Amino acid sequence: MNPDAASGAAPARVRTARALLLVIAAAMLFSFLGTRDLWAPDEPKYALVAREMIETGEFLIPHVNGAPYPDKPPLMFWAIAAVSLLTGGVTPAAAVLPSIVAALFVLGGTMRLARTLAPQADLAVELLAAGGLACAYRFVMQATSGQLDMLLCAFSTWAFVFLFETLETPGGGDRTLPAFLMMGLGTLAKGPVALVIPLGGVAAAAILTGRARALGRLVSWRAAAVFAAVVGAWLVPAGWHALATGRQEWLTDLLFRQTIVRYAASWHHHQPPWFFLVVPWYDFFPASALLPAALIGLARPGTRPGPAIPRSAFVGLAAASAFAVLFFSIPSGKRGLYLLPIYPLLALLIAFDLERRLAAGRRLFAPRAGLAVAGLALGALAVAVPAVVLGLAMPEAPAWLAAHGIAVSPWPIAAAFGLAALACAAGACAPRRWPAALAGPALAMLVVWVVLARTVYPAVDVSRSPARLVEQIRARVVPEARAGMVDFRAQFGFYAGRMLAARPGNDPRLDDLARRLAGDEPFWVLVKCEHLPALERRLPAGAHPVVLLERAVGDDEYVVLGSPAAPRKPVPGGRPR
Numbered sequence: 001m002n003p004d005a006a007s008g009a010a011p012a013r014v015r016t017a018r019a020l021l022l023v024i025a026a027a028m029l030f031s032f033l034g035t036r037d038l039w040a041p042d043e044p045k046y047a048l049v050a051r052e053m054i055e056t057g058e059f060l061i062p063h064v065n066g067a068p069y070p071d072k073p074p075l076m077f078w079a080i081a082a083v084s085l086l087t088g089g090v091t092p093a094a095a096v097l098p099s100i101v102a103a104l105f106v107l108g109g110t111m112r113l114a115r116t117l118a119p120q121a122d123l124a125v126e127l128l129a130a131g132g133l134a135c136a137y138r139f140v141m142q143a144t145s146g147q148l149d150m151l152l153c154a155f156s157t158w159a160f161v162f163l164f165e166t167l168e169t170p171g172g173g174d175r176t177l178p179a180f181l182m183m184g185l186g187t188l189a190k191g192p193v194a195l196v197i198p199l200g201g202v203a204a205a206a207i208l209t210g211r212a213r214a215l216g217r218l219v220s221w222r223a224a225a226v227f228a229a230v231v232g233a234w235l236v237p238a239g240w241h242a243l244a245t246g247r248q249e250w251l252t253d254l255l256f257r258q259t260i261v262r263y264a265a266s267w268h269h270h271q272p273p274w275f276f277l278v279v280p281w282y283d284f285f286p287a288s289a290l291l292p293a294a295l296i297g298l299a300r301p302g303t304r305p306g307p308a309i310p311r312s313a314f315v316g317l318a319a320a321s322a323f324a325v326l327f328f329s330i331p332s333g334k335r336g337l338y339l340l341p342i343y344p345l346l347a348l349l350i351a352f353d354l355e356r357r358l359a360a361g362r363r364l365f366a367p368r369a370g371l372a373v374a375g376l377a378l379g380a381l382a383v384a385v386p387a388v389v390l391g392l393a394m395p396e397a398p399a400w401l402a403a404h405g406i407a408v409s410p411w412p413i414a415a416a417f418g419l420a421a422l423a424c425a426a427g428a429c430a431p432r433r434w435p436a437a438l439a440g441p442a443l444a445m446l447v448v449w450v451v452l453a454r455t456v457y458p459a460v461d462v463s464r465s466p467a468r469l470v471e472q473i474r475a476r477v478v479p480e481a482r483a484g485m486v487d488f489r490a491q492f493g494f495y496a497g498r499m500l501a502a503r504p505g506n507d508p509r510l511d512d513l514a515r516r517l518a519g520d521e522p523f524w525v526l527v528k529c530e531h532l533p534a535l536e537r538r539l540p541a542g543a544h545p546v547v548l549l550e551r552a553v554g555d556d557e558y559v560v561l562g563s564p565a566a567p568r569k570p571v572p573g574g575r576p577r
Helices: 003-007 012-030 040-056 077-087 092-117 125-135 136-145 148-169 173-188 193-208 212-218 221-244 248-264 275-283 287-299 311-329 334-358 363-388 398-401 409-430 436-464 466-476 490-496 510-516 529-536
Strands: 483-487 498-500 523-528 546-553 554-560
Touching: 003 529, 003 546, 012 092, 012 136, 012 436, 040 077, 040 092, 040 483, 040 490, 077 092, 092 125, 092 148, 092 311, 092 334, 125 136, 125 148, 125 287, 125 334, 125 436, 125 523, 136 148, 136 173, 136 334, 148 173, 148 193, 148 212, 148 311, 148 334, 173 193, 173 221, 173 311, 173 409, 193 311, 193 334, 212 287, 221 248, 275 287, 275 311, 287 311, 287 363, 311 334, 311 490, 334 363, 363 409, 363 436, 409 436, 436 546, 466 490, 466 546, 483 490, 483 510, 483 529, 490 529, 498 510, 510 523, 510 529, 529 554
Parallel strands: 483 498, 483 523
Antiparallel strands: 523 554, 546 554
8 A cells, every 4th residue: 555545644754765765866867978079950949048048138039140030939948047147157958957847857756646536556656656757768858958848748747647637537627727737838848738738638538437427527717717827928929929029920820830830731741650669669678578468467358457556557558548549640740759748647557457466466577587687688788889999790890880970889888788687587587675766777777888988978979969069160261250150050150150041042142142252251150061152153253161061960061151351270272161
């Protein structure tokens, strides 16, 4: 029995156990800070928006390189700006910190949701669910990224908490107020999906658990007013400001193209309809190795739930998760991270299944088999990493790594994966004390993430970081030189500052860049190799810009051209390439 249910209040040891889990997870997540710069495409863009907010004082309408940015609402940008004002500048750490804090709220919400759906369950159930979630690949990636998806996940998780409390507790309609508050904040983070997923998911849970009459309790006029007040507090003044300053296109794009049009006629990230039936198996790894057992237990006819886990908890979690999968599967545009808000639900489904099996005295063959599979996969990674890095499995790998400046020792990584594989094997063979036997694999996976953070990230950053290219450019040009870019990318704008941007097609601003390259003022242009001919064609006759640098960033090759006055040292006249 859950100690909370027995005493009416959480004893000190229960609170300590929950706090300890959050502290361990925080230590793992904070180990990622300082290991890399901001990576394209989203991280430097969001950080650049926050910095322009601070520099211009324009907090209502987000801007990128001086142009209105309608793709996302502003809450993540506000969060980065707030952290930056406290820490002394918009840095990679300041951009990632809101996601780390949001991830800890997700873990706390997962434990709270366990108590909501199964108040009689043992404390180990909520610790297992939160611990398994903290180890999952996609959760860690988004928690340590300067993107807005973990912020959405945090608000969605707590919206699930309050909506399920409304559904599970007679007369609990007042919980809709904090639920709609969370969904309003989530909408300010990533749009109306923050309203659709929790509300639609819990409504599906109510219908499939035979409580369709309770649907009316999930929404009230006061709750709707809370949602409208939260969203309207930004959208109304921002819309008024856009109309008053002639930026109607930003408002139209925000309200329609980035919501209805993007869902009905996606213009990128096209994937097949079954995409989200595959994604969780690797994005939710290694916890996903235990998911088949939970699904088998859910689908098995005549399965009697344990006394601490009501059947409605299983069906409700599965229904809410299935609703999200179906919702995101309809449009052609799909990304794996879209399912992040349901991973807390899947973690709870796994934890509930284990508790039910133990309470019913059933054998744990399926969960043990899943843990063994996870161990085999981790063991394979332990062998594959040194084999690839040393060229034993892929002879071309060492040359490719060297060409991209990536130097990493495979042995700490292999040792970490090997440790996790052994921990999974030990857990699978443990004769008793399940789910406590899963503590070893969970802790081993946290070690894996710390090792990856301190080894792989810094090594890969050499190739992926735009900051290094900008540093090399600044070392070659005079300090007063202005900058331009063909096909502007925020990853360079964040580190280089405001840039004159032009599209590679028939853009008059491309002529402006060419004229500046041929002029007497210090000026340099960053251009992708594939767009270089478009710029060369516009150079005035007799112009001889200087090739300052050629370098790859990620998978793209770039050339840096400078006007004759741009280099710090005189360079003999030359032509591009």
